[in-house]
Amino acid sequence: xxxxxxxxxxxxxxxxxxxxxxxxxxxxxxxxxxxxxxxxxxxxxxxxxxxxxxxxxxxxxxxxxxxxxxxxxxxxxxxxxxxxxxxxxxxxxxxxxxxxxxxxxxxxxxxxxxxxxxxxxxxxxxxxxxxxxxxxxxxxxxxxxxxxxxxxxxxxxxxxxxxxxxxxxxxxxxxxxxxxxxxxxxxxxxxxxxxxxxxxxxxxxxxxxxxxxxxxxxxxxxxxxxxxxxxxxxxxxxxxxxxxxxxxxxxxxxxxxxxxxxxxxxxxxxxxxxxxxxxxxxxxxxxxxxxxxxxxxxxxxxxxxxxxxxxxxxxxxxxxxxxxxxxxxxxxxxxxxxxxxxxxxxxxxxxxxxxxxxxxxxxxxxxxxxx
Amino acid sequence: xxxxxxxxxxxxxxxxxxxxxxxxxxxxxxxxxxxxxxxxxxxxxxxxxxxxxxxxxxxxxxxxxxxxxxxx
Numbered sequence: 001x002x003x004x005x006x007x008x009x010x011x012x013x014x015x016x017x018x019x020x021x022x023x024x025x026x027x028x029x030x031x032x033x034x035x036x037x038x039x040x041x042x043x044x045x046x047x048x049x050x051x052x053x054x055x056x057x058x059x060x061x062x063x064x065x066x067x068x069x070x071x072x073x074x075x076x077x078x079x080x081x082x083x084x085x086x087x088x089x090x091x092x093x094x095x096x097x098x099x100x101x102x103x104x105x106x107x108x109x110x111x112x113x114x115x116x117x118x119x120x121x122x123x124x125x126x127x128x129x130x131x132x133x134x135x136x137x138x139x140x141x142x143x144x145x146x147x148x149x150x151x152x153x154x155x156x157x158x159x160x161x162x163x164x165x166x167x168x169x170x171x172x173x174x175x176x177x178x179x180x181x182x183x184x185x186x187x188x189x190x191x192x193x194x195x196x197x198x199x200x201x202x203x204x205x206x207x208x209x210x211x212x213x214x215x216x217x218x219x220x221x222x223x224x225x226x227x228x229x230x231x232x233x234x235x236x237x238x239x240x241x242x243x244x245x246x247x248x249x250x251x252x253x254x255x256x257x258x259x260x261x262x263x264x265x266x267x268x269x270x271x272x273x274x275x276x277x278x279x280x281x282x283x284x285x286x287x288x289x290x291x292x293x294x295x296x297x298x299x300x301x302x303x304x305x306x307x308x309x310x311x312x313x314x315x316x317x318x319x320x321x322x323x324x325x326x327x328x329x330x331x332x333x334x335x336x337x338x339x340x341x342x343x344x345x346x347x348x349x350x351x352x353x354x355x356x357x358x359x360x361x362x363x364x365x366x367x368x369x370x371x
Numbered sequence: 372x373x374x375x376x377x378x379x380x381x382x383x384x385x386x387x388x389x390x391x392x393x394x395x396x397x398x399x400x401x402x403x404x405x406x407x408x409x410x411x412x413x414x415x416x417x418x419x420x421x422x423x424x425x426x427x428x429x430x431x432x433x434x435x436x437x438x439x440x441x442x443x
Binding site: 012035143193194195198224263350 | 373375376377392400405414418419422424428432433436437443
């Protein structure tokens with residue numbers, strides 16, 4: 001397939017890997033990817049096995065499913081329990097455990113919970129079920145948020161009165177800052193998310209090299225992209241010149257997608273938001289603006305969620321900050337598997353634990369990590 | 372969740388396009404991007420084109436990489 005196959009050229013990958021090893025020789029470098037799609041690509045193509053042992057790749061809080069807090073899942077469940085509500089969600093959210101239950105468990109009890117491909121599908125469901133209240137569970141980063149904004153604008157324009165959004169959207173740049181402010185997190189460079197950057201552009205990250213001296217490369221998702229992104233980062237680190245480079249220029253523009261940015265700003269505004277593993281990060285979430293409050297389920301039906309503590313030995317929070325890996329978890333591969341997941345990083349198809357489990361935790365790179 | 376794939380726009384009617392990848396066709400909402408033409412590749416995410424792929428950049432990047440490695 002065009003614009004996919006040529007970026008899977010194994011010869012080019014080998015050359016990139018040997019160039020990385022040559023430049024990074026003798027230097028211990030830690031890089032973090034902040035996108036679940038990168039996590040999966042790195043595992044699927046065995047990128048860790050191509051890199052020298054002195055380069056460590058960590059996964060950060062790049063999967064919106066994984067970083068959704070227990071209390072937010074509890075809130076979604078509380079809405080699904082209400083009479084007359086159809087809760088719609090992306091499929092990945094179904095099995096994510098809240099404090100005591102998941103959407104999947106609730107669906108099996110007979111709650112009306114439906115998986116949709118997009119917010120537009122949820123809006124269609126509202127149109128064909130006028131007697132019901134249809135709530136779309138708004139989970140996602142900057143890539144997805146404009147598509148939800150459009151669904152709200154469409155609902156308004158077409159006078160749809162039974163479509164609502166439960167906004168749990170999150171923003172990547174504040175999370176990167178929170179990570180770098182965390183003393184436990186040690187990262188030399190970020191493999192930045194290609195499709196979040198498609199929307200927000202290159203400028204949004206400039207504060208990271210300027211204030212924190214951390215290298216940045218916006219990177220595509222095929223193996224050639226990822227290895228080239230790593231090469232750019234390694235050069236920045238070895239030569240001591242951190243900046244934001246754009247490896248994914250075929251898609252990411254300097255100013256991102258201004259049209260999508262305007263739609264986000266039209267419908268949403270920043271708010272403080274809790275991330276699993278990172279806690280509350282100021283202005284890292286988005287809520288629906290007052291002028292669109294007719295589509296905000298939290299304005300129509302108020303629900304207060306009591307924060308409750310759950311006792312498991314799950315270390316997803318630490319994994320999401322890159323301070324531990326799934327191999328440090330006593331549950332991984334034993335009590336916690338994709339069939340019976342305990343934590344969100346095993347539930348999500350793009351979670352770090354799922355990637356480790358699916359793509360051979362016996363690989364050389366993972367054996368070395370274990371040592 | 373931010374998965375996006377390059378699809379070729381094979382038909383266009385107003386702000387709705389038909390995208391094709393590997394013989395599979397589906398509707399693509401084009402309202403987040405400007406000036407899409409039939410024949411362009413776009414990045415498809417959750418039913419929307421979120422950007423038009425810059426084919427010139429794509430070719431240049433690959434040929435530059437190949438050129439650099441040939442010289443090494």
